Amino acid sequence: MSVLWFVLAFLALAGAGALLYVDKHRHPRADHARESWARDRGLDYETEAPDLERVWRRGVFPTARRVVDVAAGTYQGQQLYVFDIEEASTVVALQRPLGSPVGFDLRSDALPPPREPYLRLFGAIGTRIAYSTDLDVARRVCDRRMVAYADTVPDFVHVLWTEDDWALASLPVDSTPDDWDDGIAALVHFSDLLRVLPPSAPPRRARVAAHDPGHPHVP
Template structure:
């Protein structure tokens, strides 16, 4: 084959590689701007990257990932039915490619049991120490402690897990966090809905006790009374 053919082919492949790189960079920049705007609208913090954050967890989506870095990290807190909870949202990047957007909502206490709820279309996790508990709605539960997991997986939790959506491959409880793995192209509106769903699961696993709930009601009533006093038109004699 003539040399010029090889040269032409090499040029074509190089141009294709540059085009793919440019497209990936453009998409990455667009996601970065979108995530940054979302964080600003919510009054949350934003960071370009964080190498330590993914090391907080080792189960669920992260069990099959070696290393990796968090990109376009959003950190803040959001209200759930049981009060305010700390949250993280970030792209998990491994080998220069984002595999998923991870959403994490914090509970008030740490749990010894790990509970993973996987879609049936996903290969069975190969983590050591996990046992198959069985179907939980349309998902399959893999856990570290069968008896403790059975106490947590109530009918209400099964219903809440069903609401997460079949674009989320896994939802899992690890330490004091409930996490979910969404597609890497998930939009802020999709992530907002997922945060609400994961927050509901956190409320079911980690409910507020009656004393704390009463304190929240009292605080809310006090705030309402203060607002009424401040905004009530003054009477004129």
């Protein structure tokens, strides 16, 4: 009988250990809230997206982490991603119609400055702090509309920033589906205000000599 109790106790301990291991290593959103939210909005869902880990380098990305819990699709004709940087933050990324070589960062005044040394302090914009790679351009960006916008951005949107033809925002990793919707709305408005950024130079096209149909064409 004692052997039976010993076996039962061992099985109970093994089961408890397995449950603790699963609970420790599962993603905080194991209830598939992001997957359900994505499906309701016509977005695709993936548990991981390693390729996205190499797309962006500013904002909350300097520390390399896994990109997980990914919703992807189009929003108002532009590519949209909502995902988590594992155990760090939730990120909303919206592709802009035009890219710009100028970087712009708008963040809560409670946060430390950007890690990138080339992002220079511009100053307070409403209740937030702005940084840019070009302070002259930042003066054009930070007009009355941007000041008014900065005062309306939800507090849970910690950082908004640009990278080439992307606008991105970071939210707490425990943010809710309603927060994701509000974060997208804030990012769309932010992207619209960034239309004043100078566009990236278009790729140079090779000049093609006019061809006279009466003579053979010699390349």
